[in-house]
Structure formats: structure tokens, C-alpha cells
Amino acid sequence: MRQNRSKAYRKLMAMYSTSFGFRQPYQVLVDSETCDTASSQKIDLLTRMESVLVGSVKMMITQCCIHELYLKGKSHQPAVDLAKSFERRKCNHKEAMPGDECIAAVVGETNKHRYVIATQSHPLRVGLRAIPGVPIVHINRSVMILEPASDTTLQFKHRAEQDALGPSTSEKAMLSAVAPPPEPVVKKKGPKGPNPLSVKKKARKHATQEVNTRVAAARVEKVHAGNKRKLHEAEDGGKVSAGAEPRPKRRRRNKTASRPVEV
Template identity: 75%
Template sequence: MRQKRSKAYRKLMAMYSTSFGFRQPFQVLVDSEMCEVTISQKMDLLTQIQSVLVGSVKMMITQCCIHELYLQGKSHQPAVDLAKSFERRKCNHKEAIPGNECIAAVVGEINKHRYVIATQSHPLRLSLRAVPGVPIVHITRSVMILEPASDSTLRAKQRAEQEALAPSTSERAMLKAATPQAKPVLKKKKGAKGPNPLSMKKKAQVHEAHEVKGTKVTDGAGTKKVDVGGKRKRNETWDDGDEMSPETQPKHKRRRRHKHRVQ
């Protein structure tokens, strides 16, 4: 289980490094409650935080948090001595304020200085989860735990990735200049459509008549008789040049052929 947790912490800190610019040594901002818990449980705070963050760290504390330890009396002197061993972080508060408010003010709205917050205060952890890019460390049952990324952190990470993939203004100008302008496509005007050839009535076809006189041919209008192959009669004319009608033309007698008798 410890190996799986270490792998998850390494992956989480790699995400903070690539998306929010965290670098080693990580700046760890400690509050007064964390100092008291580590003294009561006899834990090595520096070693534990280094193993959780998987890297070198720089321990820091604000003047307001140290002032809280002073107010608790001489019984908390070991916690005061531990806090004095850390680097002092200037919070620019002329008068001491509660430690939770001091750390929230130092972190701000965007965690500009990339602090890792080590705190046991539950209200402070809830308020810092709304700030993107803030790793939070706390102790649960003598185990140092790095909280998973909050929803605001994941949204900021996704937004940063989209901005990194989007082309810059100069790149857009270069792409626009390199891309040929497409010519507008002219739509053809649709004219009147002709009739559907499948719905039209077929034309009546006159079949060729056989070369037989008096062949009957059937078409769409009915049956008619066509004379094909008959000899055309020659119209004779009168002496003055007028053409004779077929009724007035003289009938020629058919010559009879005689067979020659063989003697």
C-alpha cells in the first residue's frame, strides 16, 4: 500500500510541476497546529514531508503562526523551537492575526509563489481547495497524506492545456497567409424539369408489312390493310396529253402463249 501511495504522490507532484510551475526545493508553508501535532506524535516533520512530496523541500512559517505558539505558554515550547528552525516568511502584517487568515492571505487567489501548505486546520483546508494549484499536506492517524487535486485545480489544468495547444496570434497570421483562399462555389440555377420518361406513354410503332399483297397491320388506331409488293398500274394518256382515269383506260388483252408442238 505504501508503494502505491508513493507512486500516486509522485504523479500528483509531476502534474503540479508541469501545469503550475512547481520546482524543487518545494516551498512548504507550515502552520502552528502542524508543529504541535508533530511534536506530540514525535514525528520528524522534514523527513516525512520530503517522502510525501518526493523531492527536496524548504520549510517556511509566518510570524503570525509563531505568535500563536507563543500565546499557548511554555508547555508548547518544543513546538516554538521547531517553528524557529524554519525559514521566516514575511506576511507584512503589522499586528498578528490568526494563523489561518495569515496563510490564506499569503497564498492569495492564484498561489503566485507556489507554496505547499502543511496544516491540520480543517477550515483552512476547505478554503484553500477553492484556490487552483495548491498542494495540501496533513496528518491522519500518524500518517502524512498529500490530498488529491481539487476540482478548481483540475479545471485550471485543463484550461492551461487548451491555451497551450491553441495557436498564437503570429501563428494564426502565418496559417492564414499560407492557406489559399477558396473560390466561392456558384450554385447552378435549377430550370424546369422535363417529364419523367418512365411515366410517358409509348409511341405506337408501325410494324413493317410483309412483302405480301394485302397484309394487315395493327396500330394504336385500329387495323388497316396495306398493299405491299403489288405492281403499280401505269396510267395511260389521251392524245391531247390528259391522263386517263383507271376506269376509262382500255383493257389490254392478255396474250396467250402457245406451246410449240414437237413433230
């Protein structure tokens, strides 16, 4: 067997062991056609199966498959002898039935006994791919091939991994029995008041405006008073009115008097 194929088979069987509980020795259930093909091509079925499954195996066959070999005649006696060397798997069928139907009945819907199926029947392989966790082996031109995992098997594995990450069934029951915790009371926040600093600034601004208004009003009154006085002086012709007091004249300082006299 090539190295890459052996590595792929080892990885595949490790997946079956981890996800579906397969253990060594693997129970290999063989049909009549596989025994007939192995005897005609002189294939050591036990050795090849151990090489493909990468571990010890236990070869098994049902009574219905052996009866199917008997019906083929004496020319298939080597296949009958090979089948008799395997362990008998009780199928509990009172009357012999076709090998494909017998193996499908033994595997069931879940393959609870963890069988590896070695068959040459194409319809049986198609039906077994719909069952999760069923390794299938067939012979192709004297080469024994382990089929890759089917889509059903991969989906089952993915669901099992997701369930393993979450709580188990018993934990879910316990969580559902426990009453849910009370919801925390959320205090509603009302409208916020004004910032004290901003209020102070606004009051200071209003006070400044009032002071500025008063100063401006005083200046306007002063200007109006000066204009009125000038207007009265212009009407009197520069004379002082009778009721008004005369303005004192400013005395000019004599600059020459203050100088010392030269002799």
C-alpha cells in the first residue's frame, strides 16, 4: 500500500474511533461476493484487511451469505471454505435471504455494533452510505479500498462536535428546572440639570451686559447735556444769561515774569 493512502486510511479510522466508538479488533462483516472475489484472485483477505484498517480485525460472516455461496455450486467451493474460516454472525433469519438484505438488516439504522462492511455489491454500498458511521471496504482490481466518509457521516460528526461544546442533556434539564434569575432593575435617568459652572457664567455675562448698558446710557446723557449747553450758548450770543453764574476766567501765567532779569 502506498504511503499517502495508508496515512489517509489511518486518519479515517481515527475519526471513526473518536466520533463513533470503533475499537480494535475491528469487526469486519464480509458478504459472499467478497469471499468469491478474494478466492478467485488469491487475496489474503485477513492480511489485506489489517493493512487497510491499520489495526487488528475479526472477520465475520452471516449464515445467509454462506447459504448464498452454497447455491452457486461446487465451482465456488474455495469461496465456501474461506467463508467457513470466519466467525459466524447470528442474523436470526429463520429462512435464508439474499446477502445484501441480510447485511442491511444486521447493520440496522445506526450500526450500533460497529461493523466494518466488506462488500462488492454496489446497491448495498449506496444504501450503507446513508447510515452514519459505517466504514465500507471493497476490492477494485485486486486492490482493497476503504471508501472515504459519506456526507451523512460527516454531518453526524459535526453535530456531535457541536453538542459536545454545549451543555449535555442532563444539564439542559437542570437549567430548565431552575427558575430564571430576576431581571435587574434599571433606574430610568431623568433630565439632567444645568451645569453650575455654566449657570455662573451666564449670570456673570448678564451682569456685565447691565454694567455696559449703564455706562453707555451715562455717556449718552453726558453727550446730550454737552450738546444742550452749546445750544444755549449759541442762542445767547456767547453772553451769560441772567440766572447763570459767570464762568471764571482762566489766568494765563506770564512766562516773562518768571524769568530772571539780566543786568
